Structures are given as structure tokens and as C-alpha cells.
Amino acid sequence: MITLNEARSIIAAAEAMADEIGQPMNIAVADWGGHLIAHVRMDGAWFGSVDIAIKKAFTARAFDISTCDLAKLARDGGDFFGIDASNQGRVMIFAGGIPLCREGRAVGAIGVSGGLGAQDQSVAEAGTAYFAARELPVAA
Template sequence: MTSIETVSLEDARRVIAAGEKQASENGQPSNIAVVDHGGNLVAHVRMDGAWIGSIDIAIDKAFTARAFDTSTWELGGNALPGEQFYGINVSNRGRVMTFAGGVPLYRDGAVVGGVGVSGGSGDQDQSVARAAAEAL
């Protein structure tokens, strides 16, 4: 039987803590979500003052990063009109996010989950997601 590497709750807490630190440094409260290898939610936080409307966006950014094993920022560039993945945002029952803030989580070179951040500008969300991912 082969085991699949994934993200534990302990991993998710460490990833989220690093994301919260970066969001605080940015001065922008955020929603931060972590999904496992199967794209299932492991943990989510909404920092004090973060937008309620960004909860689902953060979760779906994490899902997208894992579902396609790429950052949502990179996917977004390929989802523009005329590009190879134009329209992908309506796939998966509309869960696919094509703007910055979702990053795959890697362990030993393999994707084991994803982190999604929403609440600031694209640059802020991406910086929080990268800092969070580095904590894994």
C-alpha cells in the first residue's frame, strides 16, 4: 500500500501562523486557508478585520493551487482571453480562482496541499501566500 504525503493540522497551523505574520507586516488583515493533498480544507483563519467576503475566496484559492499544482497568479496569466486556459474560472463549479494569492505547498519536491490568501491587493495576498508556503 502506498501512502500519500499530505498536510497535517500541525502543518496547517504553522503555515497559517507564517501567513498571519506576513499579513500583519503588510498591515492588511487576511483570510488564510490551507488544503490537503486532495484539496480538502484542513484549516482556515479570518484575522480580525479581514473581509467576510474573502473567506470563500481564500479557501478556493487554496483549492485551485492544489487542483492545478500551480499558483493562482500563474494560472491567471494563462486564463486571459485568447490564452490556453481562458474560461477555466467557471470549471469545478466556479471554485477556480485566477488571481493572486493561491500557492501550492511542497514537501520534498512533491505537492502536498495548497494555501490561499484573500483580503488585500493581489501583491499583498501573494506575499502572504508565499511566506505561508515557505513555513511548510
């Protein structure tokens, strides 16, 4: 399980990247069940993206896939075209949601919304990179 403290640290890492690229973001961290643990909307970020960030985290965990990869499958002609009509509108099919893994298994997810796709993705990756780095064995 991801603790609230861990979620806060993941968010802090993502926020630092958002500051670096100069784009205020909504950042959400969800647990194993896809349910929200913590969320922040940085000053100046769109309020319409609150819901999107939370749902990107849900989606990434619901299907254990980054929403960036899901996007390709959900396009017209793709295997999952129309998947966004499922789950009561909680499935987001554009970049910014990534599963959070521990010992090779998804235990949660991060969702980011507030910029263009590549921006959301890089901020989400900053969060997952932080979480992954914490797992590395300490070198002797």
C-alpha cells in the first residue's frame, strides 16, 4: 500500500518538475483500488483538470497501463475505441496517468493534468521516477 506520506512525496517530486517546465498542474495519487489518496491543484492550474487528473490515476490503475499507451488503443480503429464510455466516465484516454509499481507490481497510480500531453506525461514520470528510485537497494 502507498501511504499518505509517500503520496505527498510523489506529488512533491511531480510538482518540482511542473515548476521546472513552468506549467501549473493538477496532480493526483491513487491507491491499489484506484481511489484517491491525495491531490493538489497548483496555483493557476485549470479547475477543469481536477477531475481529469483524478481520473487519469484511476484509469492507469484500472487497466495497469499508462494513459499515454491507452490513448493509442483508444483511437478510432483501435482495439479499445470507445472505452471512455465505460466506468461511468472515469476512463481518461490521454497522456498523464501512469501506474506506480513496487517490486514489479502496480500498487497505485499517478494522474497529472494541466498542460499539453507531453507536459502532463513528463510531470507524471517525475512522480513515478521518484517512487521507483525509493525502491533501489542501498549500495554497500
